[in-house]
Amino acid sequence: MTTEIETPAVLVDLATVQANIRRFQDHAAAAGLLARPHVKTHKLPQIARLQIEAGAIGITCQKIGEAEALVAAEPSIRDVLITYDIVGAAKLKRLRGLAEAVSLSVVADSAAVVEGLTGAFAGAGSPLRVLVECDTGGQRCGVQTPEAARDLALVVAASPGLRFGGLMTYPKAGGAAQAARFLGEAKTVIEAAGLAVETVTSGGTPDIWHAERGGILTEYRPGTYVYNDRSLVARGVAAVEDCALTVLATVVSVPTPNRAIIDAGTKILTSDLLGLSGHGLVIGRPDIAIDQLSEEHGRLVSAGPIDLRVGDRVSIVPNHACVVTNMVDTVHVRMPDATVEVWQVVARGRLV
């Protein structure tokens, strides 16, 4: 199949995608968690649909533009959580428009963000559901203490056009227990203040198998699990065989016996290292390291003979699948019946 595809190209194996979706959905069901996959990894309406058909209650997006593109393309997407502080008049107006098309939730971690949302949703037919984002150790966005979460929840609940929907976090890798403590304390003080905490949602594929029944979480938002990647293989979260996204590249030069150059550089693999050494895993060649990328070249080196010729093709599991998706206008999808379809990555490049 791959000999007719011009390289470099992104290939997606749909049977592996379906198995990955099934495995997580089964785990979520066993753990008593609602599943709300983050679509940033695939940016494809077709795969969002598979996730929803498998039992996801809706999708997670980081950007309004991604949500707009996917909702327009896929009618089965009826429920969207945007896990991002939406700021600015133009975006707030678009948010209101999106809320007319789907059941919409957003997050906030400051009174300033809540104020913007209130202004935008004044007079809306139904209130916007707002979750309070908590910094449970990731040190990115989020309120800093359970008490601050309570205070902001009360601001949301008192704001016309808004409805307090619960708590959201993106934990640091390995920080599930720390996140659970914070969220548990926040839930306690919020309930003591007289508000219900409907949803407690966390995310991140690295800790995907650790969320258990009886914990504080009600919902989980994994993204990368749908494709997996070298970083997750390195963490022991997935096997190479579970990696559904690969980059197909062609050898364009073999300048020395131990070096080959491929036509995949940062313009498709990106510079993301995620703590790893090297820029991807060459399938079937554990002796090879991709030790250097420039924009259009990848350098393959081996301690032994590189044993590749100009024109040979290699398949690479990238360090980080999500960012690779964003580099391409289309992906080549190997369907379960072994035919290949070309799918437009409709939510690619939606920065705003």
Added chain:
Amino acid sequence: MTTEIETPAVLVDLATVQANIRRFQDHAAAAGLLARPHVKTHKLPQIARLQIEAGAIGITCQKIGEAEALVAAEPSIRDVLITYDIVGAAKLKRLRGLAEAVSLSVVADSAAVVEGLTGAFAGAGSPLRVLVECDTGGQRCGVQTPEAARDLALVVAASPGLRFGGLMTYPKAGGAAQAARFLGEAKTVIEAAGLAVETVTSGGTPDIWHAERGGILTEYRPGTYVYNDRSLVARGVAAVEDCALTVLATVVSVPTPNRAIIDAGTKILTSDLLGLSGHGLVIGRPDIAIDQLSEEHGRLVSAGPIDLRVGDRVSIVPNHACVVTNMVDTVHVRMPDATVEVWQVVARGRLV
């Protein structure tokens, strides 16, 4: 001007672009070098035209797709050098098509690549100009010795449909002298074998001001000089005021007194470090480091008060301008008369 632009966004200051073009063109003229800018940095027909109007003899591209897009959009582009080993039937066919539209040169570093070119250009109206790529220390593509350059030049010269055009290298940073030695020796042995060496071309903005009259080079192919970036400022090649491309971002969260989060992450700034610490320079705030990026978030930290509020906007000089260009469908161009135009990045994402 910038208050109406939705963030994150890429801004280009055209007066700075014009000054950068002028400065290099003047240097090239003084050094007796032909200028052939690499368009990967801007991917815009409008700026390619400014480069040609200023005296460039043509453009450099890495990918056929970039050349196709720019040639179709800008009639003043009449001469293209593709500094890449073109491999594979589909690409070779497109190369032949491109050669019918413009004066075209490519490179090769192996007999296998030359063989492919020969097959594609058999019976062409005029021969394809082929330069031999030399590895002068960059350890990417290229023949390994001056004698290997001669041997491949002889293969090119003996191939129907091809014409030997000279020598090409992309030196390692700081490797101009080493490159000159290799190229000088290669030219000597090739001339001794009876071939003329019309062009000796090198590139790279880091060494842009070191190419001097009387050296071995006849042509220079800088890319990043047109915008400049934080990596070039760090190397002392340009000043912050010479940086024409900036990323405009909005503060979406100020979780602690020393931390703010902006809506620009790797999806616009990329993970390219180029040896630097941190992910960009916040203009006017030397106390701030962008110490962490995720896909849609950038983390700003300061030893003192971060002194930013939700909704504030910041301008960032990225580590590497070229890769930022490839992340966006459009750029906002501040024209010399202070109006703002939105330009489509027509060669963005042209991977093949």
